[in-house]
Amino acid sequence: MSERRYDVEKVILVGVETQENFKTFDESMTELGNLAETAQGEVIGELIQKRQVIDRRTILGKGKLQELASLIQSKEADTVIFNHELTARQARLIEEEVQVKVIDRVQLILDIFAMRAKSKEGQLQVELAQLNYLLPRLVGQGTALSRLGGGIGTRGPGETKLETDRRHIRHKVTIIKRELKETSEHRERSRQKRKDSSVFQIGLIGYTNAGKSTILNLLTNTKTYAEDQLFATLDPLTKKWQLPDGLETTLTDTVGFIQDLPTQLIEAFQSTLEESRSVDLLLHVVDVTSENRNQQEKTVLELLDTLEMNHIPVLTVYNKADQLLDTSQFVPTIYPNCLISAFEDSGKNILTEAILKRLKEIFVPFEIHLEANEAYLLNQMPKEVLIESYEYLEEENSYQVKGYCQKHSKWLQRAID
Known part of the structure; x- marks a missing residue:
């Protein structure tokens, strides 16, 4: 199924560096730019302000907000994306000042998920997350809801204008939850079957774009969609894999993690995340070329705690070794681990040996x-x-x-x- 194309929007990114976020601010802004491009936007400008704390009314200070309005006019931008979660009131006040569509990081991620979801379950989960995001923001939005007509931050399974009636949305949420519960129960039966048959289950986790799908393809000789982009995989995929000695296992690929993963998504994707929660071994895939590797590792480990998956044995797979100038200089930070390139023939052998060694420990x-x-x-x-x-x-x-x-x-x- 080919991915739908949308008109490219000219986007300006906005971020406020504070005492709370200064350690991860630069990486977070770079990530926001990558997310905007993944959503098929063209980043034409960036506005950054350093403050002790964000302005409670408009995130930016008054002078900086006027500067943003001027930048939008001179660059002829269509959309402003804030690297902070906005309340309905904040979004409305900023829009009144800048006169273009304003969305936040959460809406952007939800939008990408809406583009990526291919299965019925994935689409339902995204829609549930979008409705849960919208519901508390209905009060005070007024005419701002008219901007839900199209473009980045407005895409969804049906791409219809969302109803403003709270009762309608709550009813829709109930229906989606019921459908997801049925799907979850079916998934649970499948998982139980695998448990009963004593098949060893391996799950792939990691920061988005670390190479999880490529590793799944490498081990199982399948052709899963694997591209150098954020959230290339959204719907979980389980494949059989037999080790050289004969041991039969299953490998499950899952959605990538990211800094400040919206709570709406974690809640909506509980049934999908259950697929990883029941595995016997996690392969934590890490991109060794990332400038922010340590922060990405930390994000994944913190999310494992949040998802109550920190009891599962882990093997860290440092991937993309082919892009390192000198592998002998590489220093791992998590153990046990192995260093591979999923694009090199030797990668499969190195990873298989590391998995066998880890299995003997488990x-x-x-x-x-x-x-x-x-x-x-x-x-x-x-x-x-x-x-x-x-x-x-x-x-x-x-x-x-x-x-x-x-x-x-x-x-x-x-x-x-």
Whole structure:
């Protein structure tokens, strides 16, 4: 399905650096520019103000707001995007001053999600997030709602003008939640099936554009959509992957994380995030070329805490090694880890070896004996466990098998019995 094209809007970015955000401000503004371009906007200007705290009425001070109005006029801009979440009143006051469409970072991210969502569930989740964002902003918006007619910050599954009636929106939210609950229950049944079949589940997580989809393609030889852009993957995708020794696993690709991920999105995407919450191992993919690598790592780890996923074992995969001038100079910050390029043949071998090593740390060692008439089980076992060695004991007329397996494995239970 090809992505729809929209008219390019001329965009001006606005940010206020304060005592609270100065450490991450530059990266956040760079990210805002990337987000605007992902939403098919053309960034033609940027206005930054340093203040102790943001102005409660209009984010910017009065003089800076007038400067913004002049910049818009001289550049003939269509849209202003603030790197702060705006209340309905703030957005209205700023719009009255600058006379063009004003949106915030949250609306921008929601807009990109609306563009990216391909599955019915993904579209419902985005619409739910958009409605939850809009609902508290209805009071006092007045004619500003007319700007929901088109362009960046206004796209959605149906691209229809949203009703101003609160009751209508609440009713719509209820219907969407009911549909998502049904989808979530179906997803839960699928997850339970995989659990019951003892298939080891691996989830890919990481900052947006770190290369998760490319790694999924590398390991499973599939052709998932993988582009150098923010939020290239929105709908979760699970693929089967068999390790060289025979162990059968599933790999799940998920939406990328980002600084200040809107709470509306976290809430709306709970059913999708459940897919990652139930995995046995997380591959935390990190872009080694990012100038803000440490901050991105921190963002992902903090979100894992928020999503109550910090108990899941992690292997950090430092990706894009082909873009480093000297890999010997690379210093990792999270352990255990491996350094790869998902575009090089060696990447698959390095990553596979690192995963096998991590599995042996997660699994428990076992040793069992199979009677001679159970030899056929030697073909079945490698799909469910990691076999280190097996030998035929002539005196006992049995096979001795040593290896590693999951704690709830039937093979471990048999070894104990």
